[in-house]
Amino acid sequence: xxxxxxxxxxxxxxxxxxxxxxxxxxxxxxxxxxxxxxxxxxxxxxxxxxxxxxxxxxxxxxxxxxxxxxxxxxxxxxxxxxxxxxxxxxxxxxxxxxxxxxxxxxxxxxxxxxxxxxxxxxxxxxxxxxxxxxxxxxxxxxxxxxxxxxxxxxxxxxxxxxxxxxxxxxxxxxxxxxxxxxxxxxxxxxxxxxxxxxxxxxxxxxxxxxxxxxxxxxxxxxxxxxxxxxxxxxxxxxxxxxxxxxxxxxxxxxxxxxxxxxxxxxxxxxxxxxxxxxxxxxxxxxxxxxxxxxxxxxxxxxxxx
Amino acid sequence: xxxxxxxxxxxxxxxxxxxxxxxxxxxxxxxxxxxxxxxxxxxxxxxxxxxxxxxxxxxxxxxxxxxxxxxxxxxxxxxxxxxxxxxxxxxxxxxxxxxxxxxxxxxxxxxxxxxxxxxxxxxxxxxxxxxx
Numbered sequence: 001x002x003x004x005x006x007x008x009x010x011x012x013x014x015x016x017x018x019x020x021x022x023x024x025x026x027x028x029x030x031x032x033x034x035x036x037x038x039x040x041x042x043x044x045x046x047x048x049x050x051x052x053x054x055x056x057x058x059x060x061x062x063x064x065x066x067x068x069x070x071x072x073x074x075x076x077x078x079x080x081x082x083x084x085x086x087x088x089x090x091x092x093x094x095x096x097x098x099x100x101x102x103x104x105x106x107x108x109x110x111x112x113x114x115x116x117x118x119x120x121x122x123x124x125x126x127x128x129x130x131x132x133x134x135x136x137x138x139x140x141x142x143x144x145x146x147x148x149x150x151x152x153x154x155x156x157x158x159x160x161x162x163x164x165x166x167x168x169x170x171x172x173x174x175x176x177x178x179x180x181x182x183x184x185x186x187x188x189x190x191x192x193x194x195x196x197x198x199x200x201x202x203x204x205x206x207x208x209x210x211x212x213x214x215x216x217x218x219x220x221x222x223x224x225x226x227x228x229x230x231x232x233x234x235x236x237x238x239x240x241x242x243x244x245x246x247x248x249x250x251x252x253x254x255x256x257x258x259x260x261x262x263x264x265x266x267x268x269x270x271x272x273x274x275x276x277x278x279x280x281x282x283x284x285x286x287x288x289x290x291x292x293x294x295x296x297x298x299x300x301x302x303x304x305x
Numbered sequence: 306x307x308x309x310x311x312x313x314x315x316x317x318x319x320x321x322x323x324x325x326x327x328x329x330x331x332x333x334x335x336x337x338x339x340x341x342x343x344x345x346x347x348x349x350x351x352x353x354x355x356x357x358x359x360x361x362x363x364x365x366x367x368x369x370x371x372x373x374x375x376x377x378x379x380x381x382x383x384x385x386x387x388x389x390x391x392x393x394x395x396x397x398x399x400x401x402x403x404x405x406x407x408x409x410x411x412x413x414x415x416x417x418x419x420x421x422x423x424x425x426x427x428x429x430x431x432x433x434x435x436x437x
Contacts, residue, residue, distance in 0.1 A: 041314075041316045041317070042315070044312045044317055045312045045313060045314045045383055046314070048312060048381075049372070049383060052372065155314055213320075214310050214312065215308060215374075215378055215381045216374060216381055217374070217376055217378075219346065222376065223344060224346045225343060225346070226345075226346050226347070227331065227332055227345060227346070228332055228348070230346070232348075233346060233372070236348050236370070237372060240385060244314060
């Protein structure tokens with residue numbers, strides 16, 4: 001049986017841990033709010049861009065190297081082409097966030113395993129230290145690794161990433177670029193998602209009423225003057241669209257990370273509370289037993305006299 | 306009703322405000338728009354965007370890239386970045402500007418990197434001009 005002192009030390013230690021987890025939970029909650037705000041305030045811009053792109057493509061049936069087929073239809077890739085896939089995996093730099101990183105990594109590995117036969121080569125591009133460490137342990141070489149995401153998910157980072165990935169795509173190194181990331185559903189739930197960045201094939205969901213909200217109209221409805229030509233406008237719009245998409249993936253991932261950490265820390269705090277109450281119970285039991293033993297000893301000692 | 310809406314990835318700067326006049330840094334030079342302008346789609350470059358509302362208030366922003374659509378109902382701008390005077394930190398920007406200048410003066414740059422830097426420089430210059 002542990003001594004009273006041992007138990008007291010354990011209670012103190014657990015209390016300290018509880019304090020830390022509680023503080024971490026509060027910090028995560030504050031950061032989560034900020035990240036959430038970022039996602040929400042970005043929406044009109046992103047949706048507006050997508051709306052304009054879709055309508056420009058529809059009106060002029062413009063062909064663009066970054067768009068496969070016309071928007072809205074899922075295009076089957078030609079099987080005779082060489083196909084290299086670049087998988088961009090978004091993880092976090094720090095741990096203590098529940099299954100956040102595990103989920104993404106598990107999903108990515110399953111995805112690679114499943115689609116091995118469809119592609120000639122699948123490479124990974126990793127964002128976040130946790131993912132990088134994992135894949136390094138596995139001996140899988142990443143094309144590139146980026147750290148320190150949560151410190152600044154600045155628009156600049158997305159811009160850099162965007163031009164880099166577009167370069168990979170246009171130079172013919174990769175025929176497809178997909179992102180695997182945790183999508184932010186709510187503070188307590190994240191969902192691992194895989195979305196294709198390039199080529200742009202699927203119809204992105206444009207929210208109903210966005211055109212009204214931003215006073216945007218479709219080009220076919222009017223006699224627009226284009227300045228420069230509509231293809232050039234489209235070029236620039238698509239470039240920005242890619243950046244915005246990447247920015248959204250990053251922002252979703254960061255928000256999901258904070259959400260996951262908040263939940264994990266909440267659970268940890270609750271567990272610590274349970275442990276403390278159990279330990280306190282044992283502590284009191286042992287204390288009482290000890291008093292009883294001492295009393296019995298005294299009484300029997302007195303009787304013996 | 307001639308309405309103005311400006312959104313950036315960070316926030317909605319203004320929405321459905323009644324517009325009297327707007328000046329935009331458009332693709333082919335500065336563009337001054339009054340109500341009744343013909344319908345136009347254009348991209349914006351780095352520069353100063355200023356507008357006057359019907360109530361007489363004036364606003365100035367330094368923007369980076371943007372998309373602009375002009376219809377008889379109003380003007381809609383999707384700007385990549387937009388800063389007003391208070392958001393610009395002159396010390397920090399001049400420092401960035403110097404760093405960019407140094408980088409550009411290196412001769413080893415590739416074309417693409419060079420143009421990227423020039424673009425950034427224009428953005429910063431727009432901010433500096435707005436502040437001064």
